[in-house]
Amino acid sequence: MAAEFVATVFLALLALLHTVCGLKLLMLRVPSQKLRAHDVTLKCMYDLENSTLYSIQWYKDGSMFYRFVPADEPPGQMFPLPGVSVDLQHSSDSQVTLRLLDLESSGTYRCEVSSEAPKFLTEVAEAYMNIMALPKDAPKITGMRLKYNEGDPINLNCTSSPSKPVAVLTWFINGNQVDNSDISQRRIIPTGKDSKDGPFLTQYRPVVDDEGLEYVTLGLRMAAKKKFFNTLLHSMKVKCTASMGQLMWHVKHEARIQSANTASSQIPGPEKCHVWLVSVVTFFIAHKLLDS
Ligand SMILES: *[C@@H]1O[C@H](CO)[C@@H](O)[C@H](O)[C@H]1NC(C)=O
Numbered sequence: 001m002a003a004e005f006v007a008t009v010f011l012a013l014l015a016l017l018h019t020v021c022g023l024k025l026l027m028l029r030v031p032s033q034k035l036r037a038h039d040v041t042l043k044c045m046y047d048l049e050n051s052t053l054y055s056i057q058w059y060k061d062g063s064m065f066y067r068f069v070p071a072d073e074p075p076g077q078m079f080p081l082p083g084v085s086v087d088l089q090h091s092s093d094s095q096v097t098l099r100l101l102d103l104e105s106s107g108t109y110r111c112e113v114s115s116e117a118p119k120f121l122t123e124v125a126e127a128y129m130n131i132m133a134l135p136k137d138a139p140k141i142t143g144m145r146l147k148y149n150e151g152d153p154i155n156l157n158c159t160s161s162p163s164k165p166v167a168v169l170t171w172f173i174n175g176n177q178v179d180n181s182d183i184s185q186r187r188i189i190p191t192g193k194d195s196k197d198g199p200f201l202t203q204y205r206p207v208v209d210d211e212g213l214e215y216v217t218l219g220l221r222m223a224a225k226k227k228f229f230n231t232l233l234h235s236m237k238v239k240c241t242a243s244m245g246q247l248m249w250h251v252k253h254e255a256r257i258q259s260a261n262t263a264s265s266q267i268p269g270p271e272k273c274h275v276w277l278v279s280v281v282t283f284f285i286a287h288k289l290l291d292s
């Protein structure tokens, strides 16, 4: 899969030190990140040189879950472990295939190769695999009112759909990102030049659901001032995006805030300027898998 960030641990250098021993572990291939519900094939490549293979053992967080011993019948055996579901048909002396990864599958995977008598050599290598869960839905924008008067407070929340790790939310006003570089827990940061009218951001603490996934809310607060509205279209567009991990997914939810007035000449004074907020004009989910 293109989005997967494969960490391949090359042990060539280490193997150089062992040339006289007759057993070299050449490569351990364990992806550093995989998606929940996906399958994975972990590979362990070695060079026996002149020795004979005794066994290959696979461990997760120190517990063995698969063993391949050529002398045994059948040679491949699995041992039950939470989060580890071995596909025996697709596991052998050089690889192990795991089906339907879940959050419990995250952990350190170790390959241990041992050679037969008379040398009884053992080589090991290990790597961490993290299981990610993508958000099922686009982030949701709440708190919209049907009508705003000039100067009224606009108080919106953007809440992400549960994921692991938790999504990073970003607000945009008319296509411009609201700066969230300094945001910390429950702090409100004025971002515009005129701090009185906002926009202000409020970062709420992530919440863990029953499945162990996390969601988070980012508040946007500002005054319904004409300066935020497009003079031609009399509208303001707010958008909230959620991204995860290495920008692996990018989901966004867009809403358009529209002024009731179509021509400024019809507005005698600011107190009569009404601002309408249309809950959802455009709604789309864009997901993009970036090549690593
Ligand atoms: C492996 O065995 C061959 C002969 O059987 C020998 O020439 C070679 O040096 C041996 N290699 C090692 C690494 O022991």
Ligand SMILES: *[C@@H]1O[C@H](CO)[C@@H](O)[C@H](O)[C@H]1NC(C)=O
Binding pocket: 142, 143, 155, 156, 157, 204, 217, 219
């Ligand atoms: C936004 O979400 C926070 C946390 O859930 C809540 O306390 C607050 O009242 C919400 N604000 C609006 C305007 O919905």
